Amino acid sequence: MRNEVSENPFRYGEIVTGDSFCNRKDEIRELSKYMLNSENVWFYSPRRYGKSSLIFECISKTRSHAITCYIDLFPTNSEEDYLRELAKKVAMATATTTKRLIDIAKTFFSSLAPSVTIGNDGNPTLKFGVNREGYVAHIAEEILDVPQKIAEKQKRPVVIVLDEFQEVSKYSDKKWQHKIRSYIQKHKNVSYIFAGSQKNMMANFFTKKESPLYNSALHFPLEPIVLEEFAKFIHRKFLKSQKRISGDVIADIYNFSRGSPHYIQYLCNVLWDMTPENSKSDKKKLSHAINILTAREEKLFINIVELLSRLELQVLIALATKETGEKILSMRFLQKHNLSSTSGVRAALIRMDEKGLLEKNGPDYEFTNPVFRYWISKKLSKYED
Ligand SMILES: Nc1ncnc2c1ncn2[C@@H]1O[C@H](COP(=O)(O)OP(=O)(O)OP(=O)(O)O)[C@@H](O)[C@H]1O
Ligand SMILES: [Mg+2]
Structure with a gap:
C-alpha cells in the first residue's frame, strides 16, 4: 500500500496566490478598482512583504475585464531593455492565440521586426529582430504609446504593472522619467501600477517636487496583514492536514516575524514538517523550528557580520x-x-x-x-x- 505524504501547505520564496494567499481582501478590491478605472498608483513595502503576490491576485481578478501586463524590471538595466520588455509583454498580454500574437506584434511593433517561435514547452515566444544599438531607444515614443493604442483598438482598459520599479534608477538616460511621465498622463485608458521595495527611492520618485514623476500616481499604503487573519489562515492549514496549533504559538510566530508574511510562512513550513499528524504544535517545537532556520542561514550571517x-x-x-x-x-x-x-x-x-x-x-x-x-x-x- 502506498504511504501518502501530504504536501506542505506553507509556501515561501515564490509568488503566492489563491489558497496560499492570506486575506488582503480590502487591498485586492481597492487595487483592482484602480486598475479597472485606469488610475495610476504607486506603492511600496519592505522586501518579501507580498507586493508581487498581491499584484498577481489583482491581475487574476481583473483579467477578464482588462488587458493586464506584468513587467518585472529587476532584469532590466537600461531604457532599451525596458522598451523591449514593454513591447514583448504588452503583445503577449493582448494576444489570446499564437496567430493573434503574430498579428498584434506586426500591427503595433512592426519597426522591431517581430517573430514568434514555439519553445520546447509548446508556448510561443516573441522575439525582435532589431539588434542595432540605440535603435529601440530611437523609436521609444512609438513603443511607449502602444498601451493606449491597444486599449482603444481592443476597447478594453490596459493595466501595466511595473514591479521592482526602483530598478529604473540604474538607467543612464535620466530623461527617461520625463518621457514616461508624459505618456502616463496622456494614456486615459491605461492604469500604471508602480511597485517597489526601496522606501526612500519610491517616495522620492512620486512625492519629491523635483522628480519628473512627482504627483503622477496615487499612493496606496500597504499595511501588514493583521494577526487575526494570519491566525485563521494558519489554523485552517494545520487542521486540513489533521494537525493542530494553538493561538499562543501563532502569536509567537507573528511576533517573532514582526508580521512579515515571508517569515511567517517559512516558520510555519518548518513547524508543520515537525508536527506529526494527529498532534499539536507547541512552543518547544517552535523554538526548535527557529533554531533550524537560524542554522540554515548562519553562514550568510557570518559573511554579513565580517563586512x-x-x-x-x-x-x-x-x-x-x-x-x-x-x-x-x-x-x-x-x-x-x-x-x-x-x-x-x-x-x-x-x-x-x-x-x-x-x-x-x-x-x-x-x-x-x-x-x-x-x-x-x-x-x-x-x-x-
Ligand atoms: N497575502 C499573503 N498570504 C500569505 N503569504 C504571503 C502573502 N503575501 C506574501 N506572502 C509570503 O511572502 C512571500 C513573499 O511574497 P512576495 O514575493 O509577493 O513579496 P514581495 O514583496 O513581492 O517580495 P520582493 O520584495 O522580494 O519582490 C511569499 O512567498 C509568501 O511566503
Ligand atoms: Mg516582488
Missing part, C-alpha cells in the same frame, strides 16, 4: 536586544550600550539601511530579517562591551 565595522556591529547588537519602548538614539540607550557618538550611530544606521540590513520605520530602525536579529541577539550579544 561590518565595529560600530555597525555594536549598533546591530544594541538593536537586536532592544526592549519595547527603548529609543535607539536616546542618551540612556546609547550609554547602556557604550555607544559614545550619536552622529556616529545615526550614520551607521543609515549605512545599514542602505545595505538592506535595517529599515527605517518612523523614528525607529528594524531588522529586515527577523532570523538575523535573533541570531545576533543569541550569538553575539554576549560579546558586547
Whole structure:
C-alpha cells in the first residue's frame, strides 16, 4: 500500500496566490478598482512583504475585464531593455492565440521586426529582430504609446504593472522619467501600477517636487496583514492536514516575524514538517523550528557580520536586544550600550539601511530579517562591551 505524504501547505520564496494567499481582501478590491478605472498608483513595502503576490491576485481578478501586463524590471538595466520588455509583454498580454500574437506584434511593433517561435514547452515566444544599438531607444515614443493604442483598438482598459520599479534608477538616460511621465498622463485608458521595495527611492520618485514623476500616481499604503487573519489562515492549514496549533504559538510566530508574511510562512513550513499528524504544535517545537532556520542561514550571517565595522556591529547588537519602548538614539540607550557618538550611530544606521540590513520605520530602525536579529541577539550579544 502506498504511504501518502501530504504536501506542505506553507509556501515561501515564490509568488503566492489563491489558497496560499492570506486575506488582503480590502487591498485586492481597492487595487483592482484602480486598475479597472485606469488610475495610476504607486506603492511600496519592505522586501518579501507580498507586493508581487498581491499584484498577481489583482491581475487574476481583473483579467477578464482588462488587458493586464506584468513587467518585472529587476532584469532590466537600461531604457532599451525596458522598451523591449514593454513591447514583448504588452503583445503577449493582448494576444489570446499564437496567430493573434503574430498579428498584434506586426500591427503595433512592426519597426522591431517581430517573430514568434514555439519553445520546447509548446508556448510561443516573441522575439525582435532589431539588434542595432540605440535603435529601440530611437523609436521609444512609438513603443511607449502602444498601451493606449491597444486599449482603444481592443476597447478594453490596459493595466501595466511595473514591479521592482526602483530598478529604473540604474538607467543612464535620466530623461527617461520625463518621457514616461508624459505618456502616463496622456494614456486615459491605461492604469500604471508602480511597485517597489526601496522606501526612500519610491517616495522620492512620486512625492519629491523635483522628480519628473512627482504627483503622477496615487499612493496606496500597504499595511501588514493583521494577526487575526494570519491566525485563521494558519489554523485552517494545520487542521486540513489533521494537525493542530494553538493561538499562543501563532502569536509567537507573528511576533517573532514582526508580521512579515515571508517569515511567517517559512516558520510555519518548518513547524508543520515537525508536527506529526494527529498532534499539536507547541512552543518547544517552535523554538526548535527557529533554531533550524537560524542554522540554515548562519553562514550568510557570518559573511554579513565580517563586512561590518565595529560600530555597525555594536549598533546591530544594541538593536537586536532592544526592549519595547527603548529609543535607539536616546542618551540612556546609547550609554547602556557604550555607544559614545550619536552622529556616529545615526550614520551607521543609515549605512545599514542602505545595505538592506535595517529599515527605517518612523523614528525607529528594524531588522529586515527577523532570523538575523535573533541570531545576533543569541550569538553575539554576549560579546558586547
Ligand atoms: N497575502 C499573503 N498570504 C500569505 N503569504 C504571503 C502573502 N503575501 C506574501 N506572502 C509570503 O511572502 C512571500 C513573499 O511574497 P512576495 O514575493 O509577493 O513579496 P514581495 O514583496 O513581492 O517580495 P520582493 O520584495 O522580494 O519582490 C511569499 O512567498 C509568501 O511566503
Ligand atoms: Mg516582488
